[in-house]
Amino acid sequence: MTIAPDHARRDALQYQAMRDIVERMQDSVPGKLEITKEGIVHDMMSPGGPHELTAARVSRRLEKVMPDDLLAHTGTPDVEDPHEGVMRHPDVMVIAEVDMEVEGSFDPRTLIAAIEVVSRSNPDNDWVSKVRDYSLLGIPVYVIFDPRTGTGAVLSDIHPTPDGPRYATRKEFVYGEDITIAEWTISTDRLPRYA
Known part of the structure; x- marks a missing residue:
């Protein structure tokens, strides 16, 4: 009798081991730790002024045009899907206040x-x-x-592909143009660049 390995259980145990490592190390290493399909990613540098100022300005601009029950949140926690084995921490998350009323990580689908x-x-x-x-x-x-190039992109319209879901639409922009994020249009004027 052959017993096939339980890949889902092995993947869940592997993800939990990486999650435990991230929790233990996050406060003692510079930068940010996240979990991807390939493993733990370490962004070595703590974000500097232009990075943080961009996130703050984008957040403020969005919150001026969105309904009051939505936030352009720049804090913690992470977004996490243990079944996919991914834990990320976006610089800004557009999310309903009600979906933030949870313990632990946010559900990325919210x-x-x-x-x-x-x-x-x-x-x-x-x-x-x-x-x-x-x-x-x-x-x-x-x-x-x-901020390296003064450019960016808005990706949307997830569709299935043989390699998994992917964004079908990519709208590139240069700083100074107005862009639309979901339903809301904001300016990208006066966003800082890296020196």
């Missing part, structure tokens, strides 16, 4: 949009890995601001 400001130290994390992970997690809109 997010209206995830917004990232590209890291100077690990840009592929935002432009490649998170594009894959956020569509996998079912986050309907993913927006990337890149």
